[in-house]
Amino acid sequence: RVSESLSEAGQEILLNGPIQGGLYGDLRARSAELMSRESESGATFAIHPIGGIVPLMEQQRYQELFSIILAAKSQIPPNKPIHMFGCGHPMLFPLSIALGVDLFDSAAYALFARDDRILTPEGTVKVQGLREWPITSEALFGTSPSEVLSMSKDARSEILARHNLEITQTELSRCREAIRNGTIWKLAEIRSHASPRLREAFEWVIDQLEELEESEVGSSLLDIMASTNPIRKGGESVSDDLASRPHILHLMALISLRWRPPGSWWDGSTGPADKVLILDNFPPPWRESSMGTIVNHLIEFPRTIVLISTPLGPIPYSLEDVSPFCHLDGSDNIWDDQTDLIRPSDEISYLGLEDLEIVISKSSETIDESSSDIRKIRSWLDRCSVVDKLSVFCATHPFKLCKITDSMESRRSNTDRMVNVSFDGVHALSPRLKDGGISLTAEGARILYSLNGGVPEPFGAASTDEENDFPGIPRVMIAEDAIPFVGNGRNVMHGYITGADSHVTPGQPCVVISEKGELVAHGVPTSTSSEMSCFNKGIAVKIRQGFLK
Structure with a gap:
């Protein structure tokens, strides 16, 4: 019928x-x-x-x-x-x-x-x-x-x-x-x-969101979670349901999947970490409230991973300015005694750090300004922040990022935050002040694409890609007719996309390429790859800059 x-x-x-x-x-x-x-x-x-x-x-x-x-x-x-x-x-x-x-x-x-x-x-x-x-x-x-x-x-x-x-x-x-x-x-x-x-x-519903069972309900909720932008500017109100909001679950899942411990340390040594330092009772901005404690501990124990205790659980210090972590809207006591003192290893197991020695600090310390190591430590922390954000939000392998950030330089704002980051003297990206995310320049997008080139599978084709935690910066492939417009800075419209990586994340950076794998533009997607394969109206990618200009 x-x-x-x-x-x-x-x-x-x-x-x-x-x-x-x-x-x-x-x-x-x-x-x-x-x-x-x-x-x-x-x-x-x-x-x-x-x-x-x-x-x-x-x-x-x-x-x-x-x-x-x-x-x-x-x-x-x-x-x-x-x-x-x-x-x-x-x-x-x-x-x-x-x-x-x-x-x-x-x-x-x-x-x-x-x-x-x-x-x-x-x-x-x-x-x-x-x-x-x-x-x-x-x-x-x-x-x-x-x-x-x-x-x-x-x-x-x-x-x-x-x-x-x-x-x-x-x-x-x-x-x-x-x-x-x-x-x-x-x-x-x-x-x-x-x-x-x-x-x-x-x-x-939120129980199902947290469990995501292999069922019809779990499949739909996974799509809902994947369609959210994991980073939100502005305040995030604190409630009993805070950790179960889809965009926060998405963010925590990305961190769990893609964050990796540093492979080298501020003093030039390499190898695995010795300790985990958890900063408890410290309110944001953490670069002000906890920097003395961090520096003093790293001087004594260089191979230490620094985590911040938040109402959402411990997070890497390298993500200290990422919203919603630093923009939680609640009373002052939401930052008090967040770490489970009896079983702190359970709280950091999602990062794979449960077997390391844990040190919990609850007191703020002042920096010994006479130490010649302060600049080295601050530079190392900045580098960790850039590597971790690019790996988490752009799906690029940390090992590759460590190589390109070896000669990293950055300019800081009046509030002591990185505003411009350069690789080999070329401005590559800017950490956004409003939400802590990453804004790539054209050269930055070009560098990331060079680390994971090629083209995605066309829509409708059987996928041959193996599961990979770091498939590279997401690629959106467009039809030949759209290239002159998108390459000159026009947005990518639905209906002109012929393929896209499955890990395209709304609100996070992507590159736009031709069917031959040539860079056309870079921008920020508004939808997932499955939505791009179905929609034929509206904006699919908001272009930041075209490469044909």
Whole structure:
């Protein structure tokens, strides 16, 4: 029936392809896979509504509701909108959108109005018994609850329906703005506290995010996590759910995967580390609060790895200015006693350091300015920072980076931060002051690409790449027609990309190349490689500089 319906509709009619399967995730995924296939004529459904979920919402079975969304999403192409049949309560919008829902439809605003109930972003409120409105709207302005209750049934239903529709539209606007500024998950987290059942469902989602099992749900959540920019400028509010936010899980996963201990030390020695120094009770900026402690310890024990204790766990000092670590928004005591004194090795096992001797420092020390080693240590720390950021965010092997940074020079700002970094006298990159990320220059992009050249697999081709923690700076390959424009600084548009590395990370550096492997430009992607393979509209890579200029 699918092929027949699509053929009958032709190009003039857009059809919905509903996803069914009850409470069974495997059936939902199978339904989504079959409904999203192309017909013999090459036609596909325009939208995929998820059916059979109204009873779950009526009974507040939200965990099952979101499980169904994730199971279906695992097989629906990124360029096909997902529509939630019958979902009209604003309370459910943020988390649904964060999990991949695009469209909603419902008569809830009218149904609640007929029952004399008003919508709020946190739930519904019965008008009976109210003396004042708990939420304002244009529809209710100038009236009181008693005045509305004295109206006829039809008039009362109309004014309450207008209010409910206004609140619904406002919450959708709030969600769209949260998507634009990258805070949709934060909004979902806030709304989750509106209902015990919704909170239970939200906690189930974050449990699944942390476990990422090999299942339909795990596959969808992995895609969600991979689609986030791991670095965010601005403050990050502290809460019990802080460590489970997708972009933070993404950041911690990248550090665990790609961070490596130094291979050489400030005093010129080589070999493995002897100790780990964990700085506890130190607030950011750590280059000010802890530099004396670091320098004094390294003078005595040169082969020491320095970590900072944060509410997200210990992190390498080389990432001390990366957001959100240095921009956590909470009370001053969030920096107190973060390290587990009984089993500190457990906290650093994600870095592979659990077998080293651990030293925990809780007191700030002053630098002995008479020491001739201070400049060497500061230069070594700067070099570690550049190597670690390029390895974590640009997927370049630290061993290769150690070679190119051997002659590294840097200029510092008035706040004692690196602002320009040069290799062999050539300006290669600048650490960003707002979020601690890396901004490459054209020469810097050229250098990184020279370390891992070649072209990615074209879209649709069977992958022949072996798993590699350091596949090199991500490459986006474009069609010949787009090269003159992109090479002169125009953005890469979806529809002109013929291949991309699977580790393309939104918000982090990439290079744009021709199908012959020639450098065309470098920039920052806005989407993942799977999204690039499906989308045909919008900006895919924001170009920083073209190489044809």
